[in-house]
Amino acid sequence: MNPVDVADYAEHAKATLAGDVLGYLDGGSGAEWTLRENTAAYRRIRLRPRVLVDVGSVDTAVDLLGSSLAAPLGVAPMAYHALVHPEAELATVKATGAAGALFVASMFASTGLVRMAQAATGPLWMQLYWLRDRGALLELVGRVEQAGYRALVLTVDAPKVARRARDLRSGFTLPPHVRAVNLDAELMAASHVAEAGVSAIERHSRERFDPTITWSDLGWLRERTRLPLVLKGILAGEDARLAAENGVDAVVVSNHGGRQLDGVPAAVDALAEVVDAVAGRLPVLVDGGVRRGTDVLKALALGAATVLVGRPVLWGLAHSGAAGAEHVLRLLREELEEAMALCGRPTTVEVDRSVLG
Template identity: 85%
Template sequence: MNPLHVGDYADHAKATLAGDVLGYLDGGSGAEWTLRANTAAYQRIRLRPRVLVDVGTCDTSVDLLGSSLAAPLGVAPMAYHRLVHEDGELATVKAAGAAGALFVASIFASTDLAEMAAVATGPLWMQLYWLRDRPALLELVGRAERAGYRALVLTVDAPRVARRHRDLRSGFTLPPHVRAVNLSRELMAESHLAAAGVSAIERHSRERFDPTITWADLAWLRDRTRLPLVLKGILTAEDARLAAEHEVDAIVVSNHGGRQLDGVAATADVLAEVVAAIAGRLPVLVDGGVRTGADVLKALALGAAAVLVGRPVLWGLAHSGAAGAEHVLTLLREELAEAMALCGRPTTAQLDRSVLG
């Protein structure tokens, strides 16, 4: 059966991926309350369609930090794409470009930065965790700049990786053929050491992530790069205002896909609060729980400039490589255009709180 919606790709992934890989991909932290809340929040939001509006053409395009996108969509930063398909990030980068979407490469990508840039036909951003090894961090930033990446995305909600019970039960450890090739083997060694009841990913974060960084450290990074800086992991008005005060270029409302602090609110439930606090000073993106084009519309109506999509893209990649990942992004764009037409809003600029029930 040809997949008709994101759920079909999810079903295929559940039926075909190895148990430990599926647990790593689909799992969340703690009791996975926030993981479930992310999708449920969009399902609770109702729409208020207007009729007798000329929707002969619906324009889903947006501009974001100087890049033009066919739709307000991006691939969220996710590590180790080669866990689900041998082509890894090369396939997802190609898929994003073909779909007119942004691609955010993970610091733990399983493909070389320059190789991804060589096949890209759309904008690339680079995601970072703040490593204790600052020279290694800066070396990676320099390589991203030279390869043509257009922004840095600093994940700020992970001073350490949270306990994820699925990974603990499986003793999740990276296989030898999958590694973070843009960092040294020494720096990544803990992620390949297996132990019963231990998540190698969690152990690695405790060894290598710097949990002491504060807002004051942002200036150190800004002084060492010409790239725009995006903060990913903002969930409150207070932190949104601090981000603006520290002159970052954009923020991402994110709870790490329900993989960090369990019990925090769904991103759709806090998006309006963050947007109000920012008051138009910088773009606000959002991720977590988006499964349909109507969800994308709801996020835009709540004030998001764009939506980052995570697990669905990897489900598509697992199904049929670049073609599957591209189809997921194309489905979301087409469903967004349909929802815009049926709501009587032919442009993304017309999506505001009036479209929400």
Template identity: 75%
Template sequence: MKPLRVPDYADLARSCLAADVAGYLNGGAGAEWTLRANESAYSAIPLRPRVLTDVERCATATTLLGADLAAPIGVAPMAYHRLFHPDGEIGTVRAAGAAGALFVASMFASTDLAEIAAAATGPLWLQLYWLRDRGAVLELVGRAAEAGYGALALTVDTPRVARRYRDLRSGFTLPAHARAVNVDAALMATSHVAEAGTSAIERHSLERFDPRITWADLAWLRERTALPLVLKGILTAEDAELAVRHGVDGIIVSNHGGRQLDGVPATIDALPEVVDAVGGGLPVLVDGGVRTGSDVLKALAVGADTVLVGRPVLWGLAHAGTEGAQDVLQTLREELEEAMALTGRPTLAHLDRSVLGTPNRTPYHH
């Protein structure tokens, strides 16, 4: 029987994956406080339904940076999809296209950027880390533009990869079949070298990520590409205001799925101040902890324009390839439509903070 709920895929995926790979996928940084908070914060927010409203048809279609989406849902950037299924990014991008969702490819994808683009039937962005080797970054940007990617999502919360204890315990190292094929092999070599008690991913970031970049460096990138630039990893009003001031084209409110600084707020809790600071001046997206269509509705009600989904898509991929990933996205869309009907909001324009009750907060536990 096909899983009925998105969280059902978590256990199914775990049974398909080696222990170290499952740990890499599902783990977070530090004591994993933020990892847990991302989900629990959504469940603490009640909904305020309105009744006697015509909800025979609930419209979920929207646009984002000029591209059409069947619903305000997308696939968050995640590296090395071939770790989880032989179809890799081809499977997930096909799933996104079939679901009418945005697909954000990671610069550390395990499939060639042009091949991903050729398999895509929907909007496609490329995520970037800022490497010490700026030439390598520019080469990727040029290839993305040539292949038809619609925007760049620059991750800004990762001057280095945080300590992730699941990966340290397993000595997580990338296997040969899951290489970052779009980056020169010499730049990725450390990520394939095993060393007991360490994470190859963390060691690679210390070696290759550039921790010196500042807001001033954004102009350097903007001068070298016409692609829209979205910043991923904004959690505060102060940084949202700086993003607007520096002329970026969008913001992704993200705590890296709880995989970077442990102890930062759940993204749904950080979202209101970012939305308010931006004041509608540019699109705001959010990721982290989304497991149901009601979660999507809550983020949209706070003010997000689109919600990105990470781990659940890879759970679906691990369990059933393209079909599993597509089912995760389709389930979220169907649940969103149902939640809109049952809260009496027939269009996305009807979703505002009046949909949300007062959160029933209990302390997050370390």
């Protein structure tokens, strides 16, 4: 089968990946209500096209924190790309550069951060969880700066990893060849210990993530890095305002792809509240449930500066390595171009809430 849309890649992943890996990739937390909402909410939003506009050329480019992107698209930070393909992040980084998008590496990437930087042809950001071991956290930040990453993305919706039933049922454990190579092996050991009915990922986060951090700790990190700081996992306007007041450079509206607190709204349904709260002080990104170019257009219309895409990129990687990941991003970009043309909005600056019906 030659995939013609992201849904085809999703089907292929379902049919071919091992059960425990598929569960880790596609699954969510709790009853997976938020997971389902992330995609369902986009289906509920309607478009309102204008006609007889010159759409002979359509330009999807945007600027984001000093970088220009050919399309308002990025790859969301996802741990362990090696779970689905041996070329892992090297393939996805290359694919992302070729598609003119932003790559956000996970703190739990299975490829060295210098190798990712060397393979990158576009902007590269690094995601962090706040470790109890602040020495290890700072040491990583130093290496990230040195390697030329352009921003740090602190994930704030996971003081601990939520219970995910699919991983508990499979007793999900990382295979020995899949490792978070940018962190000390001792720090990561718990992720490799198999135990029936236990998710090794969840147990590891309980041991290693610091659940006590607050807004005042953010200042500690802010003072120790010159890189822009992005907070990922914002859903409330109050927190977006606090981010702006605490020296944060951008926020990502996200519910972690339905993998953290179940019962929160779809990311796209939380977007307008955050955009209105920051009132232009910071760029607002969004992720969760983006599967079509029209979804990207809807997010932009609600005020997103750029949209991050998670699972679809790993479905593409699983299908055919770098080529598959790049095709997924290109499909989204081409579908966005088509949607912009058919809506009579040939540039991203013309995409505002009047696009929505």
